[in-house]
Every structure is written in C-alpha cells, then in structure tokens.
Amino acid sequence: MDLKDKIVVITGGTKGLGKAMAFCFLKNGSKVVVCSQEGNRPENLEEEILWIKANVTKENEMKDLAEKVIRKFEKIDIWINNAGISMGHMPIEEIDSVFAHEVMEVNFFGTFFGSRSVMKHMKKQKFGTIINIISSRAFDPSPVSAVYSSSKWAVRGFTDLLRNILGKENISVIGIYPAGMRTNFYGKDEPTNYKNYMDPNDVAEKIIDNLKKETPEEELIIKE
Numbered sequence: 001m002d003l004k005d006k007i008v009v010i011t012g013g014t015k016g017l018g019k020a021m022a023f024c025f026l027k028n029g030s031k032v033v034v035c036s037q038e039g040n041r042p043e044n045l046e047e048e049i050l051w052i053k054a055n056v057t058k059e060n061e062m063k064d065l066a067e068k069v070i071r072k073f074e075k076i077d078i079w080i081n082n083a084g085i086s087m088g089h090m091p092i093e094e095i096d097s098v099f100a101h102e103v104m105e106v107n108f109f110g111t112f113f114g115s116r117s118v119m120k121h122m123k124k125q126k127f128g129t130i131i132n133i134i135s136s137r138a139f140d141p142s143p144v145s146a147v148y149s150s151s152k153w154a155v156r157g158f159t160d161l162l163r164n165i166l167g168k169e170n171i172s173v174i175g176i177y178p179a180g181m182r183t184n185f186y187g188k189d190e191p192t193n194y195k196n197y198m199d200p201n202d203v204a205e206k207i208i209d210n211l212k213k214e215t216p217e218e219e220l221i222i223k224e
C-alpha cells in the first residue's frame with residue numbers, strides 16, 4: 001500500500017509504540033490522528049498530528065472519534081487499535097480484581113469498541129485496514145501476567161473472527177504480535193531484562209514495512 005495521503009487513526013498514539021507508528025506514518029506522507037485519555041494535547045507531539053481526547057473503554061468516545069475523522073477527512077484508510085495497559089508481574093493469587101477488570105476493559109473492550117466504531121464507516125466506503133496491536137503473550141502466556149496474557153488472547157480471537165467477517169467487505173484485518181519493547185508501559189515494574197527489549201521505533205518500522213507490501217502478513221510476529 002502506498003501510504004501517501006492515507007488517513008490513519010491510532011488509539012493511544014501519544015506514547016511508546018503508538019507514537020513511534022504515528023511518526024513513521026507521517027514520514028510516509030500519511031495524515032495521522034491519535035487519541036489518548038489525557039486531558040490535554042501532549043506537548044511533545046508533532047504539530048502535524050491531530051490529537052483527539054478519547055478513552056478506548058468508552059464506546060461513545062470511540063464512535064465520536066471515528067465520526068470526527070470522517071467529518072474532517074471523509075474517509076479512514078487505516079485504524080490501529082493500539083492503546084493497552086500492563087499489570088506488572090505477579091502470581092494469580094495476588095492480582096487485584098479491580099485492576100484485572102481495567103486491563104480487560106482497555107485491552108479487549110478498547111479493541112472491540114474501536115473496531116466496532118470504524119467498521120461501519122469502512123463498510124460504507126468499501127475499503128480499509130484495521131490493525132490490532134496484540135502481544136507475543138497471546139501465543140505464549142506468562143504465569144506471572146495471567147490477566148494481561150488472557151486479554152491479549154481474547155484480542156487475538158476477536159482479530160481472527162473480524163478478519164473472517166470483514167474480508168468479504170474488502171476490509172483487511174492485521175494482528176501484530178510484538179515481544180517486549182522499551183516503553184513506559186511497565187512503569188516502575190521494569191522486567192529484569194528490560195534493557196534487551198526492542199526499540200519501539202524499530203517495531204513501528206516493521207509494522208509500516210509490512211503494510212507497504214503488496215500482500216501484507218495478516219499475523220505479524222515481531223521478536224527482534
């Protein structure tokens with residue numbers, strides 16, 4: 001796909017991998033919209049990027065986001081469900097159940113609401129690509145991140161299902177499965193081998209290179 005003038009929406013595009021992808025799309029001539037739940041536009045965001053406040057766990061805010069982009073640009077070429085949160089590493093018995101719900105809300109329902117909000121527009125325009133940022137944990141669950149791994153397993157299942165349904169509508173659905181990246185994702189709970197994790201800019205380049213292929217991989221595992 002030629003990315004020039006493509007309209008790209010990235011949830012959680014203000015930090016980490018989302019921000020790195022936003023920058024990569026800009027370099028390729030795309031028009032980029034990002035959302036985050038923060039109160040104000042982050043200061044360090046490139047000025048060409050349109051920022052809209054929207055929380056992925058609120059379906060009405062996802063619908064509004066898609067509608068605002070359609071009103072401004074009249075189409076959405078690529079929608080990336082990227083926003084996600086981690087839980088730190090702990091055994092199942094020690095998991096805080098309120099936080100466990102929050103992880104499912106952001107990681108699974110955020111992707112579900114985002115996809116549902118953009119599908120309607122993509123079906124109408126009869127083209128589009130939805131990219132879900134999942135995790136290698138969807139294939140290789142960790143006993144010390146049970147809820148996070150399960151949330152990504154759920155997103156993986158949903159992504160496969162969505163691909164089957166939307167393929168008939170000329171809408172591609174791509175699942176991205178990165179291993180660990182050096183972002184703010186872990187907060188103070190940096191894993192012991194954090195310094196060996198991937199640079200999110202390199203991962204973003206791989207995601208964008210895949211999209212530029214004539215036939216992009218539908219399931220892209222990025223380990224190094």
Ligand SMILES: NC(=O)c1ccc[n+]([C@@H]2O[C@H](COP(=O)([O-])OP(=O)(O)OC[C@H]3O[C@@H](n4cnc5c(N)ncnc54)[C@H](OP(=O)(O)O)[C@@H]3O)[C@@H](O)[C@H]2O)c1
Pocket residue numbers: 011012013014015016017018035036037038054055056057082083084085106133134135136177178179180181182183184185186197200
């Ligand atoms: N880092 C890793 O090792 C790793 C590995 C595999 C997969 N992933 C996945 O990659 C994706 C990006 O993670 P990252 O490492 O780049 O994390 P990050 O640096 O913590 O960035 C997360 C982004 O998501 C946004 N966000 C969080 N909750 C949100 C909500 N409810 N509504 C809207 N935006 C929200 C954040 O904005 P606010 O500041 O407004 O919250 C931020 O822009 C996630 O899906 C994650 O599961 C990460």
